[in-house]
Amino acid sequence: MSPETTASAPESVRTAPAPDSVGAALPRLGLGTWPLVGPDATRAVLTGIEAGYRLIDTAAIYGNEDAVGAALAACGVPRDELFVTTKLRGSDHVSGDVRGAVERSLERLGLERLDLFLIHWPLPRFDRYAAAFEAMLECRDAGLVRYVGVSNFLGHHLRRVVAETGEAPAVNQIQMDPSLARLPVRRANDELGVFTQSWSPLGRGEVLEAAAVASVADRIGCTRAQVVLAWHLAQGVVPVARSANPARQAENLAAVDVALTAADVAALSRLDRGEAAARDVEREEHF
DSSP states (O other), X not given: OOTTOOOXXXXXXXXXXXXXXXXXXXXXXXXXXXXXXXXXXXXXXXXXXXXXXXEEEOOGGGTOHHHHHHXXXXXXXXXXXXXXXXXXXXXXXXXXXXXXXXXXXXXXXTOSOEEEEEESOXXXXXXXXXXHHHHHHHHHHTTSEEEEEEESOOHHHHHHHHHHHSOOOSEEEEEOBTTBOOHHHHHHHHHHTOEEEEESTTOSHHHHHOHHHHHHHHHHTOOHHHHHHHHHHHTTOEEEEEOOOHHHHHHHHGGGGOOOOHHHHHHHHTTOOOGGGSOOTTTOOOO
């Protein structure tokens, strides 16, 4: 089957959990933790939670799950008010030890269940991502994970997962900012019922320096970063923004109260440089 072929779901289709919608469960803006480790990561998560963040995003490959777990244990916020995401590292993806990976992440984080577990990169050279997702569904069915999803997947990766497992990922977390609007991937997400999250939502420095961003920020009296995060939110995307600075964390979170007009969203969307400007997920590998 060619990468872009849409195949029919297998006859024996897994019964998905009742639509306890991930979109309804996700807080509107997340706190990223890469590249923080050790006490710096713990402090950043603690100040973020104090500022009001309830979605905390980490990954096995970041090397900070233990530090994030220390913050979760010390923060004083009830577990059911927090939404914790981590990701399958490439070595476990390729080896097939998905259950072991989930259990190790749970141990490091000090949790009994993950809210969201993502395949971090598709690693198509190894041709294991559909099998890895099937194993993640088994972890969900065993009660170790609430939702399972993917990160950095393109449309043909998503369609293959659906064709081979009978179920779409709950989430696809993608590189996205106004200069990388990712329209083809987002259309595939929408077509398949996959919720879009964005990483590196503020892009590089040139996004914040763009005249369109500055114009909107000046008009409505907010920061440029808030305008860019509000652009994501206005399109129903949950951005995951990283910062260890308590003031910046609070500033970013305040973007949930920034209202953009349709014209504002369109103006920022015209900064899009196309898919070729995004990271090459067909070749990029991390283990």
